[in-house]
Amino acid sequence: MYILEKAPAKINLSLDVLYKRPDQYHEVEMVMTTVDLSDRVEMFWLEEQTIVIESENRFVPNDERNLAYRAAKLLQETYKVKAGVKIKIDKQIPVAAGLAGGSSDAAAVLRGLNQLWNLKLSVERLAELGSEIGSDVSFCVYNSTALAKGRGEKITELPPPPKCWVILAKPSQGVSTQSVYKSLKLDEMEHPNTKAMIDAIYRSDYEDMCARLQNVLESVTLPKNPEVQQIKQQMVDSGADAVLMSGSGPTVFGLVKHESRAMRLYNSLRGFCEEVFVVRMLGVNQTLD
Structure with missing residues (x-):
């Protein structure tokens, strides 16, 4: 069994930082959208309960440093999944660029494994899980245009911006x-x-x-x-x-x-x-x- 997901880059049309919170995170207010520069994330069912990351990009780690790995691990542990997955990441988004490439890969894994492992989770639940992985992952789960507040995990979807x-x-x-x-x-x-x-x-x-x-x-x-x-x-x-x-x-x-x-x-x-x-x-x- 096999699932293929597109993981598009994001840009910030507006990014505001309001104050520093008691938990040491910053309260943000961001309008974000996606652009047509995407990683391709392939997920293959494994019978053994392992998570394997493969990528030809030498800057993509293959362990828990990778947000895609952490997304798979979180789903596996939260829902007691007995199967595993091999995740192949075809990296097109530049690494450490401010374009949420790693977060988008993690979101693609949440969406893909929801199908591959037949978890039947809502988009809202996937976004909630995404907030445990990284600040931009919740937005990337929706894969659209949105206002993000809190640490970035409170998402209100918006219409797409004018075409350009x-x-x-x-x-x-x-x-x-x-x-x-x-x-x-x-x-x-x-x-x-x-x-x-x-x-x-x-x-x-x-x-x-x-x-x-x-x-x-x-x-x-x-x-x-x-x-x-x-x-x-x-x-x-x-x-x-x-x-x-x-x-x-x-x-x-x-x-x-x-x-x-x-x-x-x-x-x-x-x-x-x-x-x-x-x-x-x-x-x-x-x-x-």
């Missing part, structure tokens, strides 16, 4: 999400207008959506990472309608309406970083062909 092209550029330098949050000066930040972003999405107003793009984590990441700032400026100079860093970085994305301009941005960025992608905005749950 997305140019993703990931610099070579990495960013530590933990250190970014630790360096945030909450009382000095300009906060996004999350409600206005949601309104723009409901009205399918592309120009207003572009005007509302904002990510408070840029206030930490950009000054410490000049390469990220340089890529952002290059996108602006090359004619993107709007540009923002996704998550804690380092990936920057630009939005444009027309493919010809998307390709112009792509060509202008190739000299700045190796990992550049031109994809469509998704924002809706999609199954594999």
